[in-house]
Amino acid sequence: MGSPGVTPGATPGATLPFSDATADPLVRLTDLTLGYRRHPAVHHLSGGFRDGSLTAVVGPNGAGKSTLLKAMVGALRPLDGRVTLHGLTAADIAYLPQQAEVERDFPIDVLDTVLLGHWRRVGIFRSIGGALRDRAEEALAVVGLSGFERRPIAALSAGQFQRVLFARMLVQDARLILLDEPFTAIDARTTADLLDVVRRWHGERRTVIAVLHDLEQVRSHFPDTLLLAREPIAWGRTADALAPANLVRARAMAEGWPEKGDDKAGPCRRAEP
Amino acid sequence: MTLYDFAVDPFLEFAFMRRALAACLALSLGCGPVGILLVLRRMSLMGDAMSHAVLPGAAIGFLAAGLSLWAMGIGGFLAGLAVALLAGLVSRVTALREDASFAAFYLISLAGGVLIVSLRGSNVDLMHVLFGTILAVDDAGLLLVAGIATVTLLVLATLYRPLVVECFDPGFLRAVGGSRGRLGALCHLVFLVLVVLNLVGGFQALGTLMAVGLMMLPAASARFWAEGIATLALTAMALAFASGIGGLLLSFHLNLPSGPSIVLVAGAGYLLSLALGPVGSLRTRWFPGRHLAA
Numbered sequence: 001m002g003s004p005g006v007t008p009g010a011t012p013g014a015t016l017p018f019s020d021a022t023a024d025p026l027v028r029l030t031d032l033t034l035g036y037r038r039h040p041a042v043h044h045l046s047g048g049f050r051d052g053s054l055t056a057v058v059g060p061n062g063a064g065k066s067t068l069l070k071a072m073v074g075a076l077r078p079l080d081g082r083v084t085l086h087g088l089t090a091a092d093i094a095y096l097p098q099q100a101e102v103e104r105d106f107p108i109d110v111l112d113t114v115l116l117g118h119w120r121r122v123g124i125f126r127s128i129g130g131a132l133r134d135r136a137e138e139a140l141a142v143v144g145l146s147g148f149e150r151r152p153i154a155a156l157s158a159g160q161f162q163r164v165l166f167a168r169m170l171v172q173d174a175r176l177i178l179l180d181e182p183f184t185a186i187d188a189r190t191t192a193d194l195l196d197v198v199r200r201w202h203g204e205r206r207t208v209i210a211v212l213h214d215l216e217q218v219r220s221h222f223p224d225t226l227l228l229a230r231e232p233i234a235w236g237r238t239a240d241a242l243a244p245a246n247l248v249r250a251r252a253m254a255e256g257w258p259e260k261g262d263d264k265a266g267p268c269r270r271a272e273p
Numbered sequence: 274m275t276l277y278d279f280a281v282d283p284f285l286e287f288a289f290m291r292r293a294l295a296a297c298l299a300l301s302l303g304c305g306p307v308g309i310l311l312v313l314r315r316m317s318l319m320g321d322a323m324s325h326a327v328l329p330g331a332a333i334g335f336l337a338a339g340l341s342l343w344a345m346g347i348g349g350f351l352a353g354l355a356v357a358l359l360a361g362l363v364s365r366v367t368a369l370r371e372d373a374s375f376a377a378f379y380l381i382s383l384a385g386g387v388l389i390v391s392l393r394g395s396n397v398d399l400m401h402v403l404f405g406t407i408l409a410v411d412d413a414g415l416l417l418v419a420g421i422a423t424v425t426l427l428v429l430a431t432l433y434r435p436l437v438v439e440c441f442d443p444g445f446l447r448a449v450g451g452s453r454g455r456l457g458a459l460c461h462l463v464f465l466v467l468v469v470l471n472l473v474g475g476f477q478a479l480g481t482l483m484a485v486g487l488m489m490l491p492a493a494s495a496r497f498w499a500e501g502i503a504t505l506a507l508t509a510m511a512l513a514f515a516s517g518i519g520g521l522l523l524s525f526h527l528n529l530p531s532g533p534s535i536v537l538v539a540g541a542g543y544l545l546s547l548a549l550g551p552v553g554s555l556r557t558r559w560f561p562g563r564h565l566a567a
Contacts (some may be wrong), residue, residue: 075447093448101443102442102444108502113441124435
């Protein structure tokens, strides 16, 4: 296991929470490099997400935040290094992608959408009984959509639909919850309600990792933060990670990125001895 | 002429009309729900391309065994499936999009088919393959069409849940579906097989050029009448069967070719639905009614 303390690119002063090699995080990233067509979007990232932690992933555009989540759900194969999920199967992960490929005018109603969260319990064939239905209705109540059960999803606003997706994740009952910009283009009232749901998950000792842009939101709701600018800039308690010096450094790194992929870049030699 | 004379007598009097009616019923049961799923997956034109792709296989079957339903059916099925799979493969390994590669393959396929038929057969045979012969459907043909409808309904009932989720939220199915995320791809494949099967059933009756008519027109019309998936499928089945009856009667009384008559009646049904249906039609757009209280 590479020690995050020696991860190149990290500020020497930044605290990385799992430098202790004996700590056994729920998700461990080992010298992880991710990218598309050999151009790295995340570069040599090492560290771990503790079981039950609530972490925000922040950083400039193109910093590799969404790419990191995709790698954690296994939708993207690492160019180098690896993601280790400790005792988790795909069914234990709930993932809310940034641009869900949802067909928004599909003829399905709110309750049926939320019931899909039971997939790992009912699969293709098993029937959905009263108990599972009650769970879905409870989830709808938690996100403030009681009475919307039979509304077609095409009739919902963007905020209401995001509530539906959160209700589906509540029903999924997953140990690891990955949210990719869940509050972008969502109204303030919905954001506040859904942040309550996130807090509830944290209270239930679930591990939540959310890609976010609003630093105030991160400071007031997320205990831990990973500041990413392709390279890890800082990873630790939010107040430390979002220190002004780190933010300046992240912005400076983003300004150094070429507009298009740098085709003349040679292969990275950093990992070689 | 009374309504009875017009609408019931032809079926009582002539066995070929009863057979055609039964074939229409079987076709409607299979094509209705498959057409709805095609519309929901935004694959309406793909169905059209695939129906043309069936031709060379049917033509080779025709060369090998004459006007045998089974030979032409199996050949058509293989050709249609090959085009669907090749188009999917090309779009995955090259930069060409799936619809473009579909168009390329079905055009090759259609031209090849017409060439094969005209090399050996007379023009009458070509017309049979292109425009169908529902009024001449025999026992074997009826069994084939009914078998296809049965298989379609059974498979749809079995795979209903993943098929619907794959249309609605493919990313979610990849994440939770198991089989290492390949359940969605598997469902897509099974669905393509069902589409080709139903097109093969349709081309016996309506010909390769119009087999897709009984699939797409009722499905498109149903969108103006129903909102849930199950009700959409039932509506499409009913509309397809009604078009079948209407088309057969039209063709009987006016001495018109049956295939185009059926498709034209389905087309008239579509235009009526478009104008008058209760869900999102022109009528609801122009006369929306008073909005609700809350």
